[in-house]
Amino acid sequence: MDVxxxxxxxxxxxxxxxKGIGTFTQKMPEIxxxxxxxxxxxxxxxxLSEREKQLIALGISxxxxxxxxxxxxxxxxxxxxxSEQEIFEVAGVAAAFGGGAAMSQxxxxxxxxxxxxxxxxx
Numbered sequence: 001m002d003v004x005x006x007x008x009x010x011x012x013x014x015x016x017x018x019k020g021i022g023t024f025t026q027k028m029p030e031i032x033x034x035x036x037x038x039x040x041x042x043x044x045x046x047x048l049s050e051r052e053k054q055l056i057a058l059g060i061s062x063x064x065x066x067x068x069x070x071x072x073x074x075x076x077x078x079x080x081x082x083s084e085q086e087i088f089e090v091a092g093v094a095a096a097f098g099g100g101a102a103m104s105q106x107x108x109x110x111x112x113x114x115x116x117x118x119x120x121x122x
Contacts, residue, residue: 009112010071011116017072043057049080051077051081051082054073054077055082057073057076058073058076058110062090062095063094065101065102067105067109070105070109070110074110074117075113087114091106094106
């Protein structure tokens with residue numbers, strides 16, 4: 001794996017996740033292989049597009065207050081062409097179910113990730 005220097009907090013968290021997955025894959029290759037195949041299959045386009053699936057995953061991660069997944073799926077949404085407005089609407093729906101805890105994640109972690117990823121696109 002190439003070692004990259006993170007440009008911001010969001011990139012550092014994403015890099016930390018990728019390093020962790022790499023280590024797990026080395027130590028548990030069979031489990032990692034099955035898990036990766038399963039998740040790749042789940043996120044392939046079907047009746048729902050890859051884009052729609054990233055939006056769903058983002059909403060679930062906000063509801064669950066899973067910081068790594070919020071960042072990972074915010075990036076996934078951006079990569080799939082989702083607008084900031086779509087991402088914030090997902091955050092609103094997640095907050096409708098998850099209350100103040102989900103809203104606090106949306107107004108902090110998601111906004112920071114959007115800002116950081118926009119900086120890294122240049």
